[in-house]
Amino acid sequence: MSVDHETGVRLKSEADEPGWEVDPDDDWGVAVVATVGRQLRLRREAVGMRAAELGTATGYGEDLIYKIESGKRIPRPEFLDKADEVLGAGGLLSAMKEDVAKVRYPKKVRALGKLEAKAVEIGVYECNIIAGLLQTPEHARAVIEAAQPPYSPDDVERMVAARLARQSVFDRDPAPSIHFVLEEAPLRRQVGGTMVWRRQLEHLLEVGRLRNVTLQVMPTNTEAHPGLDGRIELLKFPDGTAVGRSDGAFSGRPITDPKQLRILELRYGTIRAQAFSPRESLAFTEQLLGET
Structure with a gap:
């Protein structure tokens, strides 16, 4: 795990959550994860929050935030709930959990x-x-x-x-x-x-x-x-x-x-x-x- 130097909080990195990349041959899965990542980035930028700050608030390293936003990682349901709360998304991100859960399979x-x-x-x-x-x-x-x-x-x-x-x-x-x-x-x-x-x-x-x-x-x-x-x-x-x-x-x-x-x-x-x-x-x- 990486550590936020200001708070001392241990943040999850790729080493802590390996193997959750979307299958490139799964067209629907790729589209779902890309949409979630795009919405996450738009919400983060709308409130003026840096990726590192969102990472600290959700317990994730900056590298994982960028991976999720670029559609290269399948986010976990608990991350979407926390990000929705931190970014004040009003349930928009949390509502994507059902489709994201299917992509995991x-x-x-x-x-x-x-x-x-x-x-x-x-x-x-x-x-x-x-x-x-x-x-x-x-x-x-x-x-x-x-x-x-x-x-x-x-x-x-x-x-x-x-x-x-x-x-x-x-x-x-x-x-x-x-x-x-x-x-x-x-x-x-x-x-x-x-x-x-x-x-x-x-x-x-x-x-x-x-x-x-x-x-x-x-x-x-x-x-x-x-x-x-x-x-x-x-x-x-x-x-x-x-x-x-x-x-x-x-x-x-x-x-x-x-x-x-x-x-x-x-x-x-x-x-x-x-x-x-x-x-x-x-x-x-x-x-x-x-x-x-």
């Missing part, structure tokens, strides 16, 4: 979350991990930290936050119908250690008992099924349209063609038919939890 994750937020029916089959919509924060962090080459600590937090933000789908009213099929093997893998694993199993039981959620487990000791090529996700919308994606079909790209969707629906339906029933799946998960 990777473009692909944001697009998926947007689709899930509109869907009236969601079907997910996962073969190697516990579905992201079902992961606890600790489990998600352990999975993301296992990547090679490793992500920076700040990028890990960014990705965890993005994954958890998608779980707002469970809070929607009216609630969508959500179906999950998970393989047995990932449920037995103690990702993050015993306590993290136990909490993950408890969370699966909590979500699996929700009125609008169906959770099924595919036992390891079973015949081959259409999900061996990878995950499948199917989303259906109020207007009757749908989108699907499968690691093992159509080059893994999202599809909307009715004929292709029927193929994914057939595969997903077969997987559900071969898996344990929802009641058996909850009992199986309780059994796993009891073995710890």
Whole structure:
């Protein structure tokens, strides 16, 4: 951290908040961050405040203020609130927090979350991990930290936050119908250690008992099924349209063609038919939890 020589206050620098640059390929994100930066600079200049003075008032170094104003950094929500207060912006800067928060999430994750937020029916089959919509924060962090080459600590937090933000789908009213099929093997893998694993199993039981959620487990000791090529996700919308994606079909790209969707629906339906029933799946998960 740098230090304001007049006040002795320690100010945050890039070393303290690394990795929050906007993705240059994310056109919407670039536009949002540029707009926020421009408004910040205009408000600062309107009240006759230097960048260093705004930095001292918000706990940021002058370098970070200039980075944010030039659209090269994604500002944190608490910074926008403090800057709004210091500059007397009347809520203008604070009001940008929602869009800025979305920019923090990777473009692909944001697009998926947007689709899930509109869907009236969601079907997910996962073969190697516990579905992201079902992961606890600790489990998600352990999975993301296992990547090679490793992500920076700040990028890990960014990705965890993005994954958890998608779980707002469970809070929607009216609630969508959500179906999950998970393989047995990932449920037995103690990702993050015993306590993290136990909490993950408890969370699966909590979500699996929700009125609008169906959770099924595919036992390891079973015949081959259409999900061996990878995950499948199917989303259906109020207007009757749908989108699907499968690691093992159509080059893994999202599809909307009715004929292709029927193929994914057939595969997903077969997987559900071969898996344990929802009641058996909850009992199986309780059994796993009891073995710890």
